[in-house]
Amino acid sequence: MSSTYILVADDARIGDLLTMASGSTTTAVVVGRREVADRVAAGGVDSVIWLGAPAADVPLEAYGPAVAQVVAEAAPDLVLAATRPADRVLAGAVVAATGAQVFTMVRSVTVSDGSVELGRDVFGGIAQEVVRVTGPVVLVVDGGPDVTAGSAVEVTERAAEVRPGVTVVEEQPAERAAVDLTRAPRIVTAGRGVKSRDDLALVDALAAALGAESACSRPLAEGLGWYTHDRYVGVTGQHVQPELYVAVGVSGQLQHVVGARGAGTVVAINADKDCPYFAEADYCVVGDLYALVPALTEALS
Amino acid sequence: MKIAVAYKWAPNPQDASVSGSGAVDWSRAKPAISEYDQVAITVGRGLADALGAELVGISVGTSETGSSMARKAALSRGLDRLAIVTDDDWAGADAGRTARVLAQVVEQVGEVGLVLTGDSSVDLGAQLVGAVLGAELGWPVVTNVTSVAGAAGELTVSRSREGGTQSLRVTGPVVLSVAPDAAIPTVPGMKDILAAGKKPTDVVEAAVPPPGSVEVLSTAPPTLKARKTLVIDGSDPAAAAAELVAALRADTVI
Ligand SMILES: Cc1cc2nc3c(=O)[nH]c(=O)nc-3n(C[C@H](O)[C@H](O)[C@H](O)COP(=O)(O)OP(=O)(O)OC[C@H]3O[C@@H](n4cnc5c(N)ncnc54)[C@H](O)[C@@H]3O)c2cc1C
Ligand SMILES: Nc1ncnc2c1ncn2[C@@H]1O[C@H](COP(=O)(O)O)[C@@H](O)[C@H]1O
Numbered sequence: 001m002s003s004t005y006i007l008v009a010d011d012a013r014i015g016d017l018l019t020m021a022s023g024s025t026t027t028a029v030v031v032g033r034r035e036v037a038d039r040v041a042a043g044g045v046d047s048v049i050w051l052g053a054p055a056a057d058v059p060l061e062a063y064g065p066a067v068a069q070v071v072a073e074a075a076p077d078l079v080l081a082a083t084r085p086a087d088r089v090l091a092g093a094v095v096a097a098t099g100a101q102v103f104t105m106v107r108s109v110t111v112s113d114g115s116v117e118l119g120r121d122v123f124g125g126i127a128q129e130v131v132r133v134t135g136p137v138v139l140v141v142d143g144g145p146d147v148t149a150g151s152a153v154e155v156t157e158r159a160a161e162v163r164p165g166v167t168v169v170e171e172q173p174a175e176r177a178a179v180d181l182t183r184a185p186r187i188v189t190a191g192r193g194v195k196s197r198d199d200l201a202l203v204d205a206l207a208a209a210l211g212a213e214s215a216c217s218r219p220l221a222e223g224l225g226w227y228t229h230d231r232y233v234g235v236t237g238q239h240v241q242p243e244l245y246v247a248v249g250v251s252g253q254l255q256h257v258v259g260a261r262g263a264g265t266v267v268a269i270n271a272d273k274d275c276p277y278f279a280e281a282d283y284c285v286v287g288d289l290y291a292l293v294p295a296l297t298e299a300l301s
Numbered sequence: 302m303k304i305a306v307a308y309k310w311a312p313n314p315q316d317a318s319v320s321g322s323g324a325v326d327w328s329r330a331k332p333a334i335s336e337y338d339q340v341a342i343t344v345g346r347g348l349a350d351a352l353g354a355e356l357v358g359i360s361v362g363t364s365e366t367g368s369s370m371a372r373k374a375a376l377s378r379g380l381d382r383l384a385i386v387t388d389d390d391w392a393g394a395d396a397g398r399t400a401r402v403l404a405q406v407v408e409q410v411g412e413v414g415l416v417l418t419g420d421s422s423v424d425l426g427a428q429l430v431g432a433v434l435g436a437e438l439g440w441p442v443v444t445n446v447t448s449v450a451g452a453a454g455e456l457t458v459s460r461s462r463e464g465g466t467q468s469l470r471v472t473g474p475v476v477l478s479v480a481p482d483a484a485i486p487t488v489p490g491m492k493d494i495l496a497a498g499k500k501p502t503d504v505v506e507a508a509v510p511p512p513g514s515v516e517v518l519s520t521a522p523p524t525l526k527a528r529k530t531l532v533i534d535g536s537d538p539a540a541a542a543a544e545l546v547a548a549l550r551a552d553t554v555i
Binding site for chain 2: 059061062064065068083084085088089091092093096097099100101102103104117121122124125126127128129130131132133134140163164165166167168169170171172173174178210218222223225230235236243244253254255264265266267269273279280281282283284285286287288291292294295296298299300
């Protein structure tokens with residue numbers, strides 16, 4: 001049977017990785033808290049290697065070389081990691097140590113004798129391909145939901161050396177609680193067509209009327225800082241699949257749209273009748289969002 | 302100390318066209334300094350000025366990366382010099398290969414204490430080259446960096462995380478991947494473009510690892526859900542809202 005290693009950086013949201021690894025013997029290499037290792041051990045893997053409790057001032061990324069060593073010794077056919085920041089750094093360490101080829105945006109995997117067949121999106125989602133890769137393969141893909149607890153396998157603790165050079169001095173928690181947009185049934189997304197932070201109230205009112213989560217395009221989370229980072233949708237943000245996705249003042253650049261292609265029904269509200277989003281929307285409402293959004297909120301209540 | 306900034310000369314896939322068989326045609330997509338690498342260069346310039354360091358742009362790509370237009374585009378954004386590798390068979394490189402070549406460039410430039418990368422490249426967007434590069438160099442890697450301050454050998458780095466922000470102390474060489482909002486890229490003026498023509502570029506000889514074994518079995522355009530693309534005129538907002546709500550109800554979406 002083929003063997004798959006799953007890298008876990010203190011976060012048990014690896015449900016989709018387990019699905020990808022099904023049919024393979026799975027080993028999770030867990031960095032971070034013991035409780036995460038325990039959770040993963042009860043989540044449906046065949047074995048768990050835990051690299052020990054990190055000191056408070058040691059960042060998770062400092063375990064990169066130790067993780068890479070564990071994986072290099074085992075030489076699995078496939079290594080999976082979630083698209084979260086620390087997990088990526090662990091994956092990068094494995095790529096460097098094993099010479100593995102690394103792929104992102106992968107939809108399907110079949111491991112057969114000495115090669116791995118991948119179905120994946122290329123160049124941010126403008127096309128897709130099926131490839132056969134020979135040699136070790138690392139995939140960095142959406143982690144998916146938290147594992148569901150079942151019967152637990154044993155957690156093997158391995159002593160690990162951490163890479164020195166970076167220490168945590170201070171943590172400032174986020175003001176707002178984290179959201180999980182990936183399972184929201186309805187989403188209203190604000191784009192740069194919304195001119196000021198105060199105007200978000202309009203969009204939030206629409207979201208409330210629809211019972212939807214609020215989300216945004218990347219510039220509103222980064223740059224403007226109006227939303228937390230876990231609320232932006234797109235290639236480097238959340239990949240969502242709500243039944244209803246309402247994009248308000250979002251132009252529809254590829255890097256955004258690709259994150260919401262799984263949506264059931266797409267409504268785009270935009271002043272520009274030629275905006276790219278209209279090519280990928282079910283309802284293309286042409287006009288000023290400042291008039292349309294309140295009218296829509298009103299019509300819903 | 303020198304500070305290196307990894308930048309990519311690449312086109313935006315948004316501007317490429319894709320045939321019915323999934324073949325990508327880049328001929329109409331013009332390459333540029335990848336959007337987020339411009340942020341890394343701006344952060345690097347500020348830091349280099351504060352530390353009195355030299356700011357070296359490093360890149361690997363096809364011969365286009367070495368073209369006068371590409372070099373000027375990079376140098377006019379505030380880099381002091383370039384050290385690049387060009388290889389005409391470069392297209393299609395993954396993060397591992399890219400990082401292996403960039404690690405050699407960093408070694409050859411010498412005395413580099415800090416490498417900055419962008420958040421993600423415009424064409425691949427893998428957010429991985431920095432992570433592999435750090436491992437190749439044997440240096441720690443910090444991603445989503447929003448600010449860097451301090452002195453050589455004792456940097457204070459802030460980064461954003463899902464649970465908030467973190468402040469880190471960095472002693473020794475490091476690879477920092479800069480968040481897209483860490484700085485607003487400066488737009489080069491005429492003076493910068495003229496000055497760029499006088500700045501040096503070293504074309505570095507590096508051992509380019511052979512591409513990995515990847516056999517493309519099939520290509521296809523993206524599988525998109527069929528969308529109705531029904532246009533609703535919003536010039537009468539109340540009527541448009543009523544029409545949309547009726548349509549969504551008819552679809553049993555609401
Ligand atoms: C490597 C890389 C990765 C990226 N990843 C992501 C990502 O994950 N997610 C993401 O979102 N972006 C991402 N981007 C950025 C992306 O390319 C776009 O720049 C971004 O999505 C644009 O955001 P926007 O649509 O809100 O703004 P704009 O493109 O500025 O669009 C604003 C829209 O609002 C409309 N508008 C203006 N005023 C009104 C009004 N009064 N009423 C109605 N409509 C109005 C305009 O017609 C326009 O269409 C990435 C970019 C790069 C290079
Ligand atoms: N060919 C390249 N040459 C130089 N730097 C690169 C290259 N490819 C990627 N990078 C750097 O690595 C970052 C992340 O790229 P990626 O992993 O492709 O998303 C980019 O923002 C650049 O700073």
